[in-house]
Amino acid sequence: MTTAAALWWAVVASGIYHGVNPGMGWPLAVSAALMDRSQSSLFKAVGALAAGHLLAMGAILFPFTALLFVAQWQHEIQIAAACLVIGLGVWLFFNRRHPRFLARVPPSRLALWSFLAAMAHGAGLMLVPIYLGICRTVDTDAGHAAAQALMTSTAAIAVGVALVHTLAMTLSGGLMAFGVYRWFGLKFLSRSWFNLDLVWALSLILVGAISLFMAI
């Protein structure tokens, strides 16, 4: 498998990881469907969660796209991004309290909640090293492409990464929600919910460390 393919699979895997975690919102889709007694509310809620998540991915990835325009600093940017991800992981490792402002978001505004939850937990940041890695493979393939073309291709990759990740997240989270709603019942919720706070912090550190290793 090429590096690029492996990195794209990492984008998909992180999407599934975010999707199946109840903390990222799929139980809210079950709740919406049961409250409204309507299956379509489940899909609407999953859609709102996806929209918020996609926006959060974009909000994190695009600033890096802009930074990559300064092509000669690509290497430094990758190191800085890796350090940032490791830093967030370390912080979340020691500070496992969830931000209280998230509890102020009304249940009717799922997209906003999903956006804020993804931002607060560094879900977007986790993708940055992977994204930069993919950009590097393209860059190497293209050789010394014109700045304009490079910018376009890195922007396209950012869109691609955000979309593929969110699609994987939405499908896996949606399947969980649908399965619980139609077959498993809500007992499954407390049975399938694991405290991933520590694993989450460690995954950030791991992703950052691999990226740092590759950059150096």
Add this chain to the structure above:
Amino acid sequence: MNLRPDPTFHATPKLAMEAPPETLAFTLMLSPDGSRPDGLAVVDVNPKSDTYGQIVHQVIMPNTGDEFHHFGWNACSSSLSPLSGHAFLERRYLIIPGIRSSRIYIIDVKEPLKAKIHKIIEPEEVFAKTGYSRPHTIHCGPEGIYVSTLGGGGVDGTDGPPGIFIMDCETFEILGRYEMDRGSQDKHYDFWWNLPRDYMISSEWGLPPQFENGIVAEDLLANKYGHSIHFWNLRQRKNVQTIDLGENYQMALEIRPAHDPSKDYGFCGVVIDTTNLQGAIFTWWQKDDGTFEAKKTITIDPRPEKAENLPPLLKGFEAVPPLVTDIDLSLDDKYLYVACWGLGEMHQYDVTDPMNPKLTGKVELGGIARGTKHPNGKTFAYAPQMVEISRDGKRVYWTNSLYSTWDDQFYPDDEGGQMVMAHVGEDGGLTLAEDFFVEFPQGYRSHQIRLEGGDCSTDSFCYPSV
């Protein structure tokens, strides 16, 4: 922090009903004259145990004069919403406020038979951080632990309105006031909510000078106690509607929303209608346009009585008012239990149709000028008051004291703290259990009961029971 959600957290009320039955109850003990420290009693409620119906552990506080009343858990089933971010809290601590001292105790009951004080929040901290006093009802919710208060600032608690404050659910640090826009709310008592629908309801008793030294008869006859319920946008912290039940409906106390969050109604008990001494229950509901309405759906008549048999306070009326002081709703939203602390009765209503409750069971015990004995032959002091229902809805527990100074006015000759239990029949009906009669130590009265693993007035559910 747990690695899995606490096994006592349940997504739906139905799942909570199917959970194993309670084996222990926690009951508050208060020293009515403040001569001794208040305490928490751990009562064995497991019928298979050798110590069934006995107090198996006591936590006695280091201060006197707290006056324990209501209390609650640090965490409950409301944690199972991803919106709260608290899915891995433990149901481990009981938050016990002193309504006279404004001191708050955090009791660690992880090992119930070794329950111990975890933290004490001194009154000065409550005053300084909230401007409120006399903390009362505890609920665990989206932003942490919500605590209602009965008093504002100042020595007599009338400097500013009372309200709700929020505590951190992990450190138990007081974070500050809840309200951003309280509207016309100027008194406080109980509160509860519907989490997915994002509204809260609060009620009114009276201001501290109206209750601390006893009921003020002139204020009652002048309809000066609380008679409104307030509806709030829970997360915006804004009072969106106030319903005045009518000034004769004095003391709108317990708020009991349907446990299933897909139901958009609930109940509120009114102690006394000053026009006819009746007790009343209102059903409130949310309309399609999001606003609320309330309607009286239960009335309980007073009982005529000769003046010579009545305490001085009631002689002029020649009647015993029912005094609806506590209500509680079973987890299936089927039965509403109504304590008539004046009459000495516990009523059970089928509220499957919340607009047309039907009386399905009744137990007589204690009561003003009647003093019905327990079927086991023992005398029951005062009358049924704070009521708690087992999660499965099959057992109903209650204690007998209302509030130190009020007990003495309505029952000048009674004394003693007791806790009893009644079995619920398959198709309704209530029968007192002869083998369960807890007598609290001499000099103590008893108030609210909490059941191990949650009960019918602590847990808020985020998912409907379909």
